[in-house]
Amino acid sequence: MRKWIVAGNWKMHNTIAESVALARTVKEGTAGLKSGEVVVAPPFTALTSVGEALKGSSVALAAQNMYCEDKGAYTGEVSPLMLKDVGCTYVIIGHSERRKYFIESDETVNLKAKKALATGLKPIVCVGETDGERNKGVTEAVVGRQVRGALADIDKLDNVVIAYEPVWAIGTGMVATPAQAEDVHDFIRRLLVEIYGCMAADVRILYGGSVTKDNIAELIAMEDIDGALVGGASLKADGFLGIISKMP
Numbered sequence: 041m042r043k044w045i046v047a048g049n050w051k052m053h054n055t056i057a058e059s060v061a062l063a064r065t066v067k068e069g070t071a072g073l074k075s076g077e078v079v080v081a082p083p084f085t086a087l088t089s090v091g092e093a094l095k096g097s098s099v100a101l102a103a104q105n106m107y108c109e110d111k112g113a114y115t116g117e118v119s120p121l122m123l124k125d126v127g128c129t130y131v132i133i134g135h136s137e138r139r140k141y142f143i144e145s146d147e148t149v150n151l152k153a154k155k156a157l158a159t160g161l162k163p164i165v166c167v168g169e170t171d172g173e174r175n176k177g178v179t180e181a182v183v184g185r186q187v188r189g190a191l192a193d194i195d196k197l198d199n200v201v202i203a204y205e206p207v208w209a210i211g212t213g214m215v216a217t218p219a220q221a222e223d224v225h226d227f228i229r230r231l232l233v234e235i236y237g238c239m240a241a242d243v244r245i246l247y248g249g250s251v252t253k254d255n256i257a258e259l260i261a262m263e264d265i266d267g268a269l270v271g272g273a274s275l276k277a278d279g280f281l282g283i284i285s286k287m288p
């Protein structure tokens with residue numbers, strides 16, 4: 041039985057004060073949670089304060105990105121050791137916005153995923169096709185390449201989480217239908233089984249892209265959808281807690 045995850049990716053939103061207030065409400069709202077895992081990914085500037093605010097709760101802290109070296113002359117970058125130092129247990133890797141605006145490739149995603157695992161951070165590896173790629177019928181080719189690329193030379197999946205986020209569904213209100221999402225999740229699962237055998241059965245595959253409290257129930261009902269990576273709806277406590285309240 042895979043334990044569900046609802047992760048909030050706050051992207052480039054929220055001051056420290058706003059982040060702490062949101063984290064406190066999420067902490068209170070999840071106090072009695074019996075199943076699953078809740079994760080929040082504030083901007084780097086708020087990680088320390090949100091980590092403090094979440095102490096004593098089961099809400100896990102994630103970063104939205106990291107560099108693939110422990111330290112050195114890499115101006116502007118943040119190392120996985122620094123993320124561990126502020127209490128992160130997860131790190132989002134290869135989000136489509138990083139691939140698009142910061143030219144991250146399957147190779148850099150792979151370097152980061154390997155480094156995260158070696159440091160004891162759990163990577164949430166993002167994959168997903170654009171609308172143009174879907175229309176051309178190459179969704180599986182693209183997602184397959186991204187998954188294989190991200191996981192190259194990684195031989196254990198214990199701490200790996202995959203997030204399928206179709207680019208056309210991110211921030212557009214155009215959520216994938218449960219069937220569209222499940223088709224790709226099932227494809228990813230079969231690909232992981234092909235590469236890794238039976239350990240692939242335990243890997244959590246999250247869906248992301250315009251998830252709200254009104255559409256999560258039918259998504260999470262799908263066989264291979266193990267949770268959600270939530271952007272916009274995670275910025276308001278009622279929206280985020282509403283999603284969590286629909287989890288099994």
Ligand code: 13P
Pocket residue numbers: 049135205209210211212213248249250251269270271272273
């Ligand atoms: P939205 O939920 O705003 O569509 O964003 C999804 C996302 O990119 C999460 O990483």
